[in-house]
Amino acid sequence: MPASSIVTIAGGVGAAKFLRGLAAARADAARGDVAVVNVADDFSLHGLRICPDLDTVSYTLAGLVNPQTGWGRADETWTTRNELERLGGQTWFGLGDKDLALHLYRTQRTADGAGLAQITREITASLDITMNIVPATEAPVETKVSVVGEGEISFQEYFVGRRHDVAVDAVRFSGAADARPAPGVLEAIGDATCVVVAPSNPIVSIGPVLAIPGIREALTERRDVVVAISPIVGGKALKGPADRMLTELGHESTASGVAELYAEFASALVVDTVDASQASDIERLGLECIVTDTIMSDVDVAAALATTTIETISNRGGA
Amino acid sequence: MPASSIVTIAGGVGAAKFLRGLAAARADAARGDVAVVNVADDFSLHGLRICPDLDTVSYTLAGLVNPQTGWGRADETWTTRNELERLGGQTWFGLGDKDLALHLYRTQRTADGAGLAQITREITASLDITMNIVPATEAPVETKVSVVGEGEISFQEYFVGRRHDVAVDAVRFSGAADARPAPGVLEAIGDATCVVVAPSNPIVSIGPVLAIPGIREALTERRDVVVAISPIVGGKALKGPADRMLTELGHESTASGVAELYAEFASALVVDTVDASQASDIERLGLECIVTDTIMSDVDVAAALATTTIETISNRGGA
Numbered sequence: 001m002p003a004s005s006i007v008t009i010a011g012g013v014g015a016a017k018f019l020r021g022l023a024a025a026r027a028d029a030a031r032g033d034v035a036v037v038n039v040a041d042d043f044s045l046h047g048l049r050i051c052p053d054l055d056t057v058s059y060t061l062a063g064l065v066n067p068q069t070g071w072g073r074a075d076e077t078w079t080t081r082n083e084l085e086r087l088g089g090q091t092w093f094g095l096g097d098k099d100l101a102l103h104l105y106r107t108q109r110t111a112d113g114a115g116l117a118q119i120t121r122e123i124t125a126s127l128d129i130t131m132n133i134v135p136a137t138e139a140p141v142e143t144k145v146s147v148v149g150e151g152e153i154s155f156q157e158y159f160v161g162r163r164h165d166v167a168v169d170a171v172r173f174s175g176a177a178d179a180r181p182a183p184g185v186l187e188a189i190g191d192a193t194c195v196v197v198a199p200s201n202p203i204v205s206i207g208p209v210l211a212i213p214g215i216r217e218a219l220t221e222r223r224d225v226v227v228a229i230s231p232i233v234g235g236k237a238l239k240g241p242a243d244r245m246l247t248e249l250g251h252e253s254t255a256s257g258v259a260e261l262y263a264e265f266a267s268a269l270v271v272d273t274v275d276a277s278q279a280s281d282i283e284r285l286g287l288e289c290i291v292t293d294t295i296m297s298d299v300d301v302a303a304a305l306a307t308t309t310i311e312t313i314s315n316r317g318g319a
Numbered sequence: 320m321p322a323s324s325i326v327t328i329a330g331g332v333g334a335a336k337f338l339r340g341l342a343a344a345r346a347d348a349a350r351g352d353v354a355v356v357n358v359a360d361d362f363s364l365h366g367l368r369i370c371p372d373l374d375t376v377s378y379t380l381a382g383l384v385n386p387q388t389g390w391g392r393a394d395e396t397w398t399t400r401n402e403l404e405r406l407g408g409q410t411w412f413g414l415g416d417k418d419l420a421l422h423l424y425r426t427q428r429t430a431d432g433a434g435l436a437q438i439t440r441e442i443t444a445s446l447d448i449t450m451n452i453v454p455a456t457e458a459p460v461e462t463k464v465s466v467v468g469e470g471e472i473s474f475q476e477y478f479v480g481r482r483h484d485v486a487v488d489a490v491r492f493s494g495a496a497d498a499r500p501a502p503g504v505l506e507a508i509g510d511a512t513c514v515v516v517a518p519s520n521p522i523v524s525i526g527p528v529l530a531i532p533g534i535r536e537a538l539t540e541r542r543d544v545v546v547a548i549s550p551i552v553g554g555k556a557l558k559g560p561a562d563r564m565l566t567e568l569g570h571e572s573t574a575s576g577v578a579e580l581y582a583e584f585a586s587a588l589v590v591d592t593v594d595a596s597q598a599s600d601i602e603r604l605g606l607e608c609i610v611t612d613t614i615m616s617d618v619d620v621a622a623a624l625a626t627t628t629i630e631t632i633s634n635r636g637g638a
Contacts, residue, residue: 047366047426079396083420087445090427097416101402107366108409126406 004193005032006310009219011205012041012053013070013239014231014296015198016060021302022196022310023061023131034132034188036215038200039116040143040173040208043156045093048103049110052156053205054120054135055102062127070239073098093160117182134188136209139179143204146170155204164241168248171203176211181218189218194313196306197228199294201242202261203249210265219265226266227312229294229305230255233272238295256281263287268312270294270305288312323512324351325629328538330524331357331372332389332558333550333615334517335379340621341515341629342380342450353451353507355534357519358435359462359492359527362475364412367422368429371475372524373439373454374421381446383417389558392417412479436501453507455528458498462523465489474523483560487567490522495530500537508537513632515625516547518613520561521580522568529584538584545585546631548613548624549574552591557614575600582606587631589613589624607631 006026008019015035023030035057042051052071059065059073066072076096085091095103102123109119116138124133143155148167158164189195200206210216219226235253237243243253251257255271259282262269268288271278272295279289290312296302325345327338334354342349354376361370371390378384378392385391395415404410414422421442428438435457443452462474467486477483508514519525529535538545554572556562562572570576574590578601581588587607590597591614598608609631615621 044430045427046423047368047430048423049366077396077398077416079398079416080419080423083417084423087420087424087442089420089424097396097398098402100399100419101406101408104365104367104399104403105406105408108364111363111366123406 004029004314005034005188005191006030006194006196007034007036007188007192008196008198009200009206009209010035010037010053010057010198011200012038012056015053015200015205016057016065017070017296017302018196018198018229018306019057019131020060020299021296021304022306024299025303025306028130031130032132034134034184034192036134036136036185036188036209038205038209039135039137040141040176040204041155041159042142043154045090045095047107048095048100049107050093050095050103051106051116051135054133055099057133058102058120058124058127058129061124061129061131061133064127072096093156117184132184132188134185135182136185136215137179137212138182139175141173141175141179141208141212143208144172144174145204146172159240168241168245171207171245171249173208173211176208177213179212181212181214186214186218189215189222192222192225194310195219195222195226196309197226197262197266199229199231199238201231201237201240201245202251202258203242203245216265223265223267224316225313227268227270227290227309228258228262228266229270229309230258230272230275232258232275233294234274254278256285259285259287259289270309270312323348323633324353324507324510325349325513325515326353326355326507326511327515327517328519328525328528329354329356329372329376329517330519331360331375334372334519334524335376335384335389336615336621337515337517337548337625338376338450339379339618340615340623341625343618344622344625347449350449351451353453353503353511355453355455355501355504355507355528357524357528358454358456359460359495359523360474360478361461362473364409364414366426367414367419368426369412369414369422370425370435370454373452374418376452377421377439377443377446377448380443380448380450380452383446391415412475436503451503451507453504454501455504455534456498456531457501458494460495460498460527460531461493462527463491463493464523465491478559487560487564490526490564490568492527492530495527496532498531500531500533505533505537508534508541511541511544513629514538514541514545515628516545516581516585518548518550518557520550520556520559520564521577522561522564535584542584542586543635544632546587546589546609546628547577547581547585548589548628549577549591549594551577551594552613553593573597575604578604578606578608589628589631
């Protein structure tokens, strides 16, 4: 029997904080762990290939992330951006000088013919990250957001350009139907002692990973070891538009609303203490409900959350 | 009759210094002037479109150039490059933080569908450059350098990667035969009161401009107003490999060797005072020989050189 291995289905900032906690809690054991990261927010700007969720996860695990924002680099400088402004260039998505290096590297390696999984391995090795960071797919998948009264826009246009301050009536993942999971993703899920669905936006962070044919099915098959963490606390998203997006798309913006979305493939949901009263609703949907502190204000809280989450499975006697 | 208009056929650093002198000497009159700039050194790195000669000319005319090197930006910083090194990325061609902005801008506008001439107009307008900077062509033309005992390498690999410290037995301009002059180039040459061939490398800076079908012919037709400035002074190139390249390719590395290369389309050659003794050789080749100080140690010397150069034609009673 192989050593225990935790697989986390991950979006950006919330997932990154969880993964940092997991790495802290597991120490050397995390070497075999895998984060399967959303790539449907990826986009091209100035010809550069930008993968916001992969970058946020990598910067966070490397201890390089900007602690104020939860994304981008700490101690960042903006020389290039300021010059770009003088030239009348696009600056709506600000790329810091340090951050730019990562996009240049990825773009050059893509031009060299390397795949995104290989490039991500190279980057995480350079950054001394021991966990395995894997893109959900190497195929182009793009989240398209349909804005009420306007029509479809790209995810970054919605998220950064409009600061997600518009009403949404549909979301789709262009290219997902033809995508295949990146090498190793299905095997990692199959071999995992526990699969965690990170506290990320269920619609636009976890949704596009589930939309890649084979991944949702693999999770469903391992339902008994799949634990999700609710990104909704007291009815609100801690960050980003998950709450209003859930409501606008006809779901409940509550922990039990998340349980409903995940019930098919998750056997447990970790919810915040403020949502303890929803435990019976969640259990009625067929999920074990674990109540704990989910607001990852520092790495110790995140590590405790990670421990509680994976113990949900190991306490069942599985590992 | 239109106001006088000077067209300069330009490479990088030497041409840029001349153009800055021309702009200083002509002041407002330079608004109608045109620099037709070599693009055969252009290349792609990290997915970015880099045009070294256009950039050197633009930075120099905008007063932004690094005065030590003659290319790149003054007061440059290297944050991105240093991070790229940490990632194990390509740093053989160093892109400074300020310089990067220009490449990001050009790459984005190329992706938007804009042509290089239009993009160059946008950049020079942002930098408050009044002279018209025009790429010789918008088509892809690439200088390929054949290294003795090794075969063909790209221009940047030769120039930067090998620091032009290898013997060359041939040079060709891939794509030139199918290229067309950029919009306005032939008209500018046709309408010019004086066409200057800048003191740039005759083989790899002026050569690829001449290789674009129509340009050499247009110059030949206007031979009576075409004046070249020798980039060879006392048998040596002031910068770069022009001297050894001329010798290796079977030409003479002297001012009169340059006269021989240009005799078909230039009616005068400006040479440095140290080469005064070559005047009779140059005149025997059918070119008027003007002797003056051609070492542009500051903008005043460059302005005086520009004035002397264009007066070669106006003194004939042409303008």
